[in-house]
Amino acid sequence: MLNSLREPESEAVHLGFQEQYVSAFKWMLLARTVEDKIGALWRAGKVAGGCYLGRGQEAISVAVGIMLKPGDTFGPLIRDQAGRLAFGEPLFDILRTYLGKKTGPTKGRDGNVHRGRPRERIYPMISHLGALVSVVAGALMARRMQGDTNFVGATSIGDGGTSTGSFHEGFNMAAVERLPLVLTVTNNQYAYSTPNERQFACHDLVDRAIGYGVEGYSMDGTDLKECLEVAAHAVRRARSGFGPQMIVASCVRLSGHAEHDDGSYMEKTLLESPIGRDCIKVAHSFLVEQGWADESTVQEWRLNAKMDVEDVLQRVQREPAPVPEEEDWNAFSSHLIDPDLSA
Amino acid sequence: MSVTYLEAIRAAQAKALRENPNVYIYGQDVATYGGAFKSTKNLAKDFPGRVLDSPISEDAMVGSAIGASLEGMRPIVEMQFADFSANGFNQIVNHAGGYFYRTGVSCPITIRMPSGGNPGSGPFHSQCLESVYAHFPGLIIMTPATVEDAYTLLLEAIAIDDPVLFFEHKFLYNRVKAEKLPEHFSFSAGKARIHRPGRDLTVVSYGVTLYDSLAAAAELEKEGISIEVVDLRTVKPIDTETILHSVANTGHLLCISEGWPWGGVTAEVVARVASKGFHLLDSPPERMNSRDTPVPYHPDLWLAHKPSIGAIAKKIREMLDW
Numbered sequence: 001m002l003n004s005l006r007e008p009e010s011e012a013v014h015l016g017f018q019e020q021y022v023s024a025f026k027w028m029l030l031a032r033t034v035e036d037k038i039g040a041l042w043r044a045g046k047v048a049g050g051c052y053l054g055r056g057q058e059a060i061s062v063a064v065g066i067m068l069k070p071g072d073t074f075g076p077l078i079r080d081q082a083g084r085l086a087f088g089e090p091l092f093d094i095l096r097t098y099l100g101k102k103t104g105p106t107k108g109r110d111g112n113v114h115r116g117r118p119r120e121r122i123y124p125m126i127s128h129l130g131a132l133v134s135v136v137a138g139a140l141m142a143r144r145m146q147g148d149t150n151f152v153g154a155t156s157i158g159d160g161g162t163s164t165g166s167f168h169e170g171f172n173m174a175a176v177e178r179l180p181l182v183l184t185v186t187n188n189q190y191a192y193s194t195p196n197e198r199q200f201a202c203h204d205l206v207d208r209a210i211g212y213g214v215e216g217y218s219m220d221g222t223d224l225k226e227c228l229e230v231a232a233h234a235v236r237r238a239r240s241g242f243g244p245q246m247i248v249a250s251c252v253r254l255s256g257h258a259e260h261d262d263g264s265y266m267e268k269t270l271l272e273s274p275i276g277r278d279c280i281k282v283a284h285s286f287l288v289e290q291g292w293a294d295e296s297t298v299q300e301w302r303l304n305a306k307m308d309v310e311d312v313l314q315r316v317q318r319e320p321a322p323v324p325e326e327e328d329w330n331a332f333s334s335h336l337i338d339p340d341l342s343a
Numbered sequence: 344m345s346v347t348y349l350e351a352i353r354a355a356q357a358k359a360l361r362e363n364p365n366v367y368i369y370g371q372d373v374a375t376y377g378g379a380f381k382s383t384k385n386l387a388k389d390f391p392g393r394v395l396d397s398p399i400s401e402d403a404m405v406g407s408a409i410g411a412s413l414e415g416m417r418p419i420v421e422m423q424f425a426d427f428s429a430n431g432f433n434q435i436v437n438h439a440g441g442y443f444y445r446t447g448v449s450c451p452i453t454i455r456m457p458s459g460g461n462p463g464s465g466p467f468h469s470q471c472l473e474s475v476y477a478h479f480p481g482l483i484i485m486t487p488a489t490v491e492d493a494y495t496l497l498l499e500a501i502a503i504d505d506p507v508l509f510f511e512h513k514f515l516y517n518r519v520k521a522e523k524l525p526e527h528f529s530f531s532a533g534k535a536r537i538h539r540p541g542r543d544l545t546v547v548s549y550g551v552t553l554y555d556s557l558a559a560a561a562e563l564e565k566e567g568i569s570i571e572v573v574d575l576r577t578v579k580p581i582d583t584e585t586i587l588h589s590v591a592n593t594g595h596l597l598c599i600s601e602g603w604p605w606g607g608v609t610a611e612v613v614a615r616v617a618s619k620g621f622h623l624l625d626s627p628p629e630r631m632n633s634r635d636t637p638v639p640y641h642p643d644l645w646l647a648h649k650p651s652i653g654a655i656a657k658k659i660r661e662m663l664d665w
């Protein structure tokens with residue numbers, strides 16, 4: 001069910017698709033497992049601050065993450081655990097960050113989803129929605145100026161985040177510059193408690209692709225097959241010089257906005273609609289139907305994911321918290337600047 | 344029966360909505376959901392069509408409020424967190440702040456800014472931005488610390504013809520309580536208050552650090568040191584007179600804020616006292632702020648980032664030993 005502005009060439013199940021599908025599915029299981037664990041830790045009072053999970057959005061997230069190659073740039077957002085893993089973010093990072101460990105990528109200075117590895121081109125988000133779009137665009141511009149070829153950047157946003165000025169400025173700029181940017185809008189029907197009809201007035205957010213002058217695709221974000229096909233196509237188009245690609249994936253957030261929110265305001269009927277399906281269940285059935293895996297294999301993968309998470313968690317829990325007395329309270333990187341002069 | 348700081352904010356909005364048909368509330372998740380902190384709980388139900396969910400568009404939220412105010416409305420804009428007002432900065436400082444001076448027409452909007460740190464809130468849900476906005480002409484900056492002030496100052500903010508930024512401290516939402524809300528009150532925006540009288544040293548503060556100052560004062564009282572604590576209430580306009588009065592009695596000034604150290608409210612207070620009350624001082628005027636880094640996520644780092652009760656008491660002892 002590919003409803004794109006410019007139809008991609010048909011993506012028959014190609015050679016290697018099965019392997020890709022299976023590997024994407026395993027990342028989804030790992031993402032779900034680690035996030036379930038984080039949720040449990042949060043409920044047990046072991047996580048400070050908010051807890052934002054990507055339940056129900058693993059398929060679209062992993063599809064983009066898995067299409068990226070080392071050297072590409074990824075600017076994940078709130079609900080991109082699966083894509084992060086597929087792109088290469090170690091399982092350690094999420095656990096260390098949520099648990100505020102000194103060993104983590106932010107050393108306890110920032111938490112939860114605000115993590116990344118800029119040197120490895122995984123950009124850490126700031127909370128302010130839309131802010132990453134222009135940053136990824138700028139990175140792509142720089143690489144073009146430096147003569148690099150064959151790279152893409154991907155970033156994501158929610159239905160709500162598309163209402164920011166930052167989003168518009170960043171995406172328009174990427175379009176003007178014809179940058180190899182793959183932008184995924186994951187429309188999970190809500191921004192916190194705010195439903196689509198209080199967020200935008202177009203029929204489908206993909207309609208905006210026309211306005212920006214970019215190629216756009218609208219699709220079912222709960223179907224891993226479709227997600228992989230569209231992401232493969234969009235990443236390939238971006239890589240080959242066709243400019244920014246806008247993927248709009250529809251699904252339903254399968255939890256509250258964050259763990260403190262029960263999402264009781266959500267329309268109950270949504271969960272019975274096709275996009276209300278759990279993408280992991282959909283992919284599971286598909287695997288079995290295709291004969292690519294049987295129940296016991298899937299069960300084994302689930303167990304492996306659990307064991308991986310438990311193993312990393314055990315280790316991370318023993319790691320040290322940051323020590324205030326040892327903290328380097330310095331917001332400047334330059335060794336030429338005396339930090340005392342600033343304060 | 345008791346009322347929390349958060350309930351006071353809700354009650355003030357309900358009263359304003361009830362008494363003035365031109366008041367409306369616009370912000371993310373403020374309607375059915377009642378706001379991220381529940382400060383507009385039930386208001387959408389009680390005042391149909393006047394409490395509206397906005398898109399995630401801070402620039403347009405403020406811009407639209409400016410336009411509506413020019414047509415006679417009294418908009419209340421809720422930022423989900425003060426930190427996100429950065430996305431509405433241009434409209435706030437350049438459009439709203441300058442309106443009256445440029446045109447002779449005022450722009451009576453109220454922007455509610457849930458501010459300040461909580462354990463685990465991290466760099467983007469913790470900021471204290473009052474000093475940033477106070478720097479710009481034309482904006483009234485309120486920083487209530489008590490339940491009564493949360494209530495009365497918010498009502499005043501809505502009544503005032505100028506744009507008001509109302510910095511409500513999230514840490515205080517459910518932690519401070521009062522017996523009941525004031526029924527009668529006189530207009531007091533711009534006036535500081537002696538929250539705790541004393542004779543040995545003046546601490547000037549506002550918002551959450553008022554309570555840290557009071558706790559330090561209580562600790563020092565056991566040592567026979569008597570601290571006067573002044574609550575600024577509004578940081579712009581700033582009540583220099585009350586501060587100077589207090590310093591005249593004590594001879595020492597310490598100003599405390601959770602904001603960053605470069606410039607800002609504490610620097611302003613120290614500068615005013617140094618220039619207008621130099622002869623009143625028995626020791627150099629001092630100030631305490633959070634550290635000059637983003638607000639850290641880890642609760643231990645967060646605690647060490649801002650002035651602690653112990654550090655305040657220590658500073659005061661040093662000043663009095665000067």
Ligand SMILES: Cc1ncc(C[n+]2csc(CCOP(=O)(O)OP(=O)(O)O)c2C)c(N)n1
Nearest residue numbers: 127128129158159160161190191192423427
């Ligand atoms: C500029 C800005 N304003 C407000 C917020 C507070 N906020 C955080 S997440 C969120 C809802 C986001 O919804 P959406 O973009 O649809 O993403 P989803 O949470 O559904 O994945 C809001 C309002 C923010 N992060 N940034």
Ligand SMILES: [Mg+2]
Nearest residue numbers: 158159190191
């Ligand atoms: Mg959403």
